[in-house]
Amino acid sequence: MNLCATCNSANDTQLRNGDCYICRNKIGSTDKMIEEAAQLLAKEDAQSFSISTMIDKDWLTREEEVWDLKIEKCQSIKNKLNWLISSNLHKATGLKYNVQGDCRIIFDYSKGERGEVRLERNELFIFGRYKKLVAGLSQSRWLCSACEGKGEGCASCSGKGKNYESVEERIGEPLKMATGSEDYVLHASGREDVDATNSAGRAFVIEIKNPVKRKIDLGHVAAEIAKTSEVSVSDLAIVNRGFVELVTESHFDKSYAAEVEFEKDLDKDQISAVESLRGKTIIQQTPTRVAHRRANLDRPRKVKEIMVLDHRKNKARIKIKAEAGTYIKELISGDNGRTRPNISEITNNKAICKNLEVVEIDDGFLDYFLKQKIGN
Numbered sequence: 083m084n085l086c087a088t089c090n091s092a093n094d095t096q097l098r099n100g101d102c103y104i105c106r107n108k109i110g111s112t113d114k115m116i117e118e119a120a121q122l123l124a125k126e127d128a129q130s131f132s133i134s135t136m137i138d139k140d141w142l143t144r145e146e147e148v149w150d151l152k153i154e155k156c157q158s159i160k161n162k163l164n165w166l167i168s169s170n171l172h173k174a175t176g177l178k179y180n181v182q183g184d185c186r187i188i189f190d191y192s193k194g195e196r197g198e199v200r201l202e203r204n205e206l207f208i209f210g211r212y213k214k215l216v217a218g219l220s221q222s223r224w225l226c227s228a229c230e231g232k233g234e235g236c237a238s239c240s241g242k243g244k245n246y247e248s249v250e251e252r253i254g255e256p257l258k259m260a261t262g263s264e265d266y267v268l269h270a271s272g273r274e275d276v277d278a279t280n281s282a283g284r285a286f287v288i289e290i291k292n293p294v295k296r297k298i299d300l301g302h303v304a305a306e307i308a309k310t311s312e313v314s315v316s317d318l319a320i321v322n323r324g325f326v327e328l329v330t331e332s333h334f335d336k337s338y339a340a341e342v343e344f345e346k347d348l349d350k351d352q353i354s355a356v357e358s359l360r361g362k363t364i365i366q367q368t369p370t371r372v373a374h375r376r377a378n379l380d381r382p383r384k385v386k387e388i389m390v391l392d393h394r395k396n397k398a399r400i401k402i403k404a405e406a407g408t409y410i411k412e413l414i415s416g417d418n419g420r421t422r423p424n425i426s427e428i429t430n431n432k433a434i435c436k437n438l439e440v441v442e443i444d445d446g447f448l449d450y451f452l453k454q455k456i457g458n
C-alpha cells in the first residue's frame with residue numbers, strides 16, 4: 083500500500099510514497115486548484131475567505147483501512163487538506179482566512195478528473211436603525227395571497243403582486259443596487275403595525291445575498307433611502323452574522339405617543355387616574371386581535387412611565403413607556419377586560435387608541451456591541 087506525499091504526511095509518513103491508495107492521486111491537483119482559487123478571488127471585492135473541501139466518501143473508508151495498520155499519529159486527510167489549502171491560499175492571495183470570510187471557496191475533489199474549484203459569496207450583513215415616516219407600509223415584503231405575487235391580471239392587487247409596499251424594499255433596493263446583489267432579507271427587532279409609524283428608530287440587520295461589491299458607501303445608501311420620504315435609516319454599519327440574533331432576539335422597552343379618544347370629556351380626576359398607572363404592573367391576556375396567532379396567556383407587564391401630554395375635550399395625547407411586549411392599544415381600551423387595570427376602567431370613561439407612534443426604543447446596548455465588532 084502506497085500513499086501520496088500529502089496523505090502519507092497525514093499518517094505520520096509511515097508508508098511508502100507512490101500511487102495513492104486513499105485519494106487515487108487526486109490531491110496532486112491541489113496546487114493547481116489553489117492557483118485557480120487565487121484567480122477567482124482576485125476578481126472579487128473580498129478581504130477574507132473561508133474554504134470547504136468535499137471529498138469522495140470512499141476516501142474516508144480507505145483512510146480508516148490505513149488507520150487499522152496501527153499508525154500512531156494519524157490525522158484525517160480532510161483536516162490536513164483544510165489546513166494546507168487555507169495557509170497556501172493565504173500565501174497566494176495575501177487575504178485573511180476567516181470562518182466568516184467574505185467569499186467561500188469550495189475545493190471539490192469529488193468532481194471531475196482533477197477536482198473542481200467554485201466560489202460562493204457569503205452574505206453581507208448591515209446593521210442600522212430605521213424610522214418609518216408614513217403609515218401604510220408593511221415591514222417585510224407582503225405578497226398578494228390571491229395571485230401569490232405573480233401580479234399579472236390579478237384584481238385583488240391590481241397587478242402589483244403585493245398588498246403593501248414595505249420597509250424591507252425601501253431599505254433593500256438601494257442596497258441591492260449598490261452591492262450588485264441578488265436579493266436581501268430584513269431582520270428587525272420587532273415590528274410596527276402596517277398603519278403605525280415609528281419615529282424612534284428601530285434596530286435591524288439586513289442580509290444581502292450574493293453581493294458583488296462589499297465595500298460600499300453607506301452614507302450614499304442612506305441618502306438614497308431618505309429620498310423616498312417614507313423610510314429613513316441611521317447608524318449603518320457592516321457587522322457579522324451574529325448581529326442578526328442579537329437584534330432579533332433582544333427585547334427593548336419602548337415609549338409611545340398615543341392619541342386617545344374618550345367617550346366623554348376628560349376631567350382632572352380622570353387625568354390623575356391615568357397617571358396613577360405609573361409604575362404599576364398590569365396583566366394582559368393575549369389580545370383578541372392577535373389571539374388567532376399567539377398562545378392565550380396572562381402576561382404581567384410594567385408601565386414604567388405614563389403622562390398626559392395634552393388634552394382637549396374628549397381627546398388626549400398620552401406618553402407611555404412600557405416594558406417590552408406590552409400591548410398599548412389594549413392598555414388603553416381594556417380589550418373587554420382582558421387587560422387589567424386599563425385606562426377605560428380607571429377613568430370610568432371608555433377610551434380607544436386612535437393613533438400610536440413609537441417615539442423611543444431603549445436599545446442603546448447595541449451600540450456597545452457595534453463599537454466592539456467594528457473595532458476588530
Ligand SMILES: [Zn+2]
Nearest residue numbers: 086089102105
Ligand atoms: Zn493521497
Ligand SMILES: [Zn+2]
Nearest residue numbers: 226229236239
Ligand atoms: Zn394579486
